[in-house]
Amino acid sequence: DAGVIQSPRHEVTEMGQEVTLRCKPISGHNSLFWYRQTMMRGLELLIYFNNNVPIDDSGMPEDRFSAKMPNASFSTLKIQPSEPRDSAVYFCASSLDGQARTQYFGPGTRLLVL
């Protein structure tokens, strides 16, 4: 089992640029979660999908952030335009039947916005 796959692993960009983070969940899992981790705020849930449908996006910080899940094996998190305060590690996780207690996390994307 390959686990949750995220790309890129590292991203350095300049303020104002568009950033797209990608995630491939574990095959067969039907729930997908996007998290952001910072030293100050810890791990925060941004949005989660169940069967490719967004269920709760209340954690998305503002309209500059958007997420899509066009099919069961792929999701993107986009930031446009990016700002320095978006610098963080972004994790994708997947689970079977939305069970938060069985979430498997990907390795994360480390984003630095200059």
Place this chain on the structure above:
Amino acid sequence: QKEVEQDPGPLSVPEGAIVSLNCTYSNSAFQYFMWYRQYSRKGPELLMYTYSSGNKEDGRFTAQVDKSSKYISLFIRDSQPSDSATYLCAMNFGNEKLTFGTGTRLTIIP
């Protein structure tokens, strides 16, 4: 006030010692409690999962929940250098949404 409070540490203990990690929370409706371990530059991985009050043991790890005090603990016996990581507590109401503590960085000194 955050819903879940966790001392960020860092915490350093000698190999073989018993480690105690703790979280407090404010929402009494939380029902499921979890501990995750996160190695440097990796994603969190689930260590322990408990429902409601009580103890749960898994090898060298024991998770304890005291709902009356809104306090959860993770104990590590016979600590090893490989236990050096950040430990995150998490909890939820039984739905998909997890609320995490900020994590405690632990170092086991050989």
